[in-house]
Amino acid sequence: MTDDMRIAALEGRLRKLEDEAAIAALIASYGPLVDAGDADGTAALWAEDGSYDVEGWRMSSREDVRAMVLSGSHQEIITGGSCHFLGPAHVTVDGDEAIAVCDSILVRRRDDGFVIERAGVSHFQLRRLPEGWRIAHRKTRLLDGSVEARTLLVEGVRGRPV
Amino acid sequence: MTDDMRIAALEGRLRKLEDEAAIAALIASYGPLVDAGDADGTAALWAEDGSYDVEGWRMSSREDVRAMVLSGSHQEIITGGSCHFLGPAHVTVDGDEAIAVCDSILVRRRDDGFVIERAGVSHFQLRRLPEGWRIAHRKTRLLDGSVEARTLLVEGVRGRPV
Amino acid sequence: MTDDMRIAALEGRLRKLEDEAAIAALIASYGPLVDAGDADGTAALWAEDGSYDVEGWRMSSREDVRAMVLSGSHQEIITGGSCHFLGPAHVTVDGDEAIAVCDSILVRRRDDGFVIERAGVSHFQLRRLPEGWRIAHRKTRLLDGSVEARTLLVEGVRGRPV
Numbered sequence: 001m002t003d004d005m006r007i008a009a010l011e012g013r014l015r016k017l018e019d020e021a022a023i024a025a026l027i028a029s030y031g032p033l034v035d036a037g038d039a040d041g042t043a044a045l046w047a048e049d050g051s052y053d054v055e056g057w058r059m060s061s062r063e064d065v066r067a068m069v070l071s072g073s074h075q076e077i078i079t080g081g082s083c084h085f086l087g088p089a090h091v092t093v094d095g096d097e098a099i100a101v102c103d104s105i106l107v108r109r110r111d112d113g114f115v116i117e118r119a120g121v122s123h124f125q126l127r128r129l130p131e132g133w134r135i136a137h138r139k140t141r142l143l144d145g146s147v148e149a150r151t152l153l154v155e156g157v158r159g160r161p162v
Numbered sequence: 163m164t165d166d167m168r169i170a171a172l173e174g175r176l177r178k179l180e181d182e183a184a185i186a187a188l189i190a191s192y193g194p195l196v197d198a199g200d201a202d203g204t205a206a207l208w209a210e211d212g213s214y215d216v217e218g219w220r221m222s223s224r225e226d227v228r229a230m231v232l233s234g235s236h237q238e239i240i241t242g243g244s245c246h247f248l249g250p251a252h253v254t255v256d257g258d259e260a261i262a263v264c265d266s267i268l269v270r271r272r273d274d275g276f277v278i279e280r281a282g283v284s285h286f287q288l289r290r291l292p293e294g295w296r297i298a299h300r301k302t303r304l305l306d307g308s309v310e311a312r313t314l315l316v317e318g319v320r321g322r323p324v
Numbered sequence: 325m326t327d328d329m330r331i332a333a334l335e336g337r338l339r340k341l342e343d344e345a346a347i348a349a350l351i352a353s354y355g356p357l358v359d360a361g362d363a364d365g366t367a368a369l370w371a372e373d374g375s376y377d378v379e380g381w382r383m384s385s386r387e388d389v390r391a392m393v394l395s396g397s398h399q400e401i402i403t404g405g406s407c408h409f410l411g412p413a414h415v416t417v418d419g420d421e422a423i424a425v426c427d428s429i430l431v432r433r434r435d436d437g438f439v440i441e442r443a444g445v446s447h448f449q450l451r452r453l454p455e456g457w458r459i460a461h462r463k464t465r466l467l468d469g470s471v472e473a474r475t476l477l478v479e480g481v482r483g484r485p486v
Contacts, residue, residue: 006169014337018341024412031427032427036473036478038477041481078469081466081468088186103193107429107440114429118275118276119243121245143245144271145240145271154194156194172334179342252349264352267407281407305433306405307404315357316365
């Protein structure tokens with residue numbers, strides 16, 4: 001192989017790792033931002049027309065995500081002490097699209113400690129935009145043994161959309 | 163340094179990062195696959211003759227892992243709603259062998275929320291096979307303050323087998 | 325671009341990924357080491373004059389961290405069975421300095437299972453030393469909805485010191 005070919009191969013492999021790391025970092029910032037009540041910061045993780053489908057909420061824009069963070073129900077959660085604890089994301093990049101999946105638990109403060117209110121799975125479809133990777137669609141379901149939750153888990157690991 | 167030497171150095175460093183990322187991804191897929199009851203997908207994380215030693219189970223092949231996922235006791239756990247929540251893995255690669263360690267909690271659904279049934283440490287020995295990194299040995303112990311659990315934690319971080 | 329320029333660009337990008345991975349690995353080793361009671365190993369994650377500010381403790385050297393691990397209160401926690409479970413770190417590298425943030429929960433064994441005693445946020449300032457990345461300052465606060473905790477979360481994601 002010529003130097004040129006070896007350098008081009010390295011550029012492609014490095015780009016893949018950078019993409020995976022950028023997406024993992026994006027997802028790792030969700031919990032801190034949403035627990036801090038940073039509505040603009042949380043919304044900016046999504047594409048302008050990105051969606052977030054979670055039990056009880058159907059958001060279909062950055063503005064909807066912003067409104068969720070500012071809502072009375074979310075403010076009540078974070079004011080009382082909360083940890084939206086997301087696990088390590090499994091990321092599959094395909095050009096300018098990507099799929100990621102992770103588990104998460106919602107930990108809330110009670111009088112005598114903390115309790116887990118929810119355990120869920122989040123399936124992400126992401127897009128490379130000029131400003132970087134952003135969430136195009138996120139679907140979160142309770143881990144309650146349902147077929148829907150299992151589908152998010154498996155398709156997420158397989159790197160397939162849902 | 164010549165261009166050739168610089169390129170070779172980059173190739174080696176990149177390979178190390180790719181190996182670490184592949185192993186982290188493999189481990190990050192365990193929870194989703196096992197909670198989904200994907201017996202074949204879970205088993206495929208192991209080498210054909212890989213082992214998994216966890217309280218109550220001694221598995222010594224891919225087929226044994228598959229049987230564990232399909233077992234009545236595992237099916238009862240996941241049907242009721244479960245999250246095998248694994249933390250970020252600490253990975254040490256040495257050629258075609260690697261050691262990884264991570265914490266994990268088993269979160270299960272109860273009538274009024276979720277509880278942590280177990281908190282444990284998992285120590286992994288991995289091998290590079292033609293199809294990619296696979297688990298050669300996994301040993302999981304309850305974090306109960308025992309010497310055995312402490313050994314898995316420390317040797318895991320040091321990158322040493324147990 | 326000449327080959328030389330392309331190689332130099334790759335070297336810089338790879339170095340950034342290596343730095344992020346090294347810091348993530350450093351943070352991922354804290355939980356295992358501190359739950360194992362490895363006082364020297366835990367202390368070695370800090371710079372010699374590094375600090376750790378957590379409710380109830382103000383440590384300002386490696387020796388102070390070591391003393392915390394060996395203290396009666398920490399030994400009581402780990403002897404009874406504990407999991408200092410840290411989430412994936414969000415890391416921002418700037419030359420020889422870096423900022424990282426992650427959530428964590430302290431899981432402790434009780435008679436009939438495990439409970440979450442604390443959920444917190446940790447904000448890290450790190451420095452590149454001859455021996456590798458080390459913690460210069462770590463500040464950990466309970467996720468209780470306070471302004472202080474929110475500041476750690478947001479500044480951590482923004483890659484800013486506190």
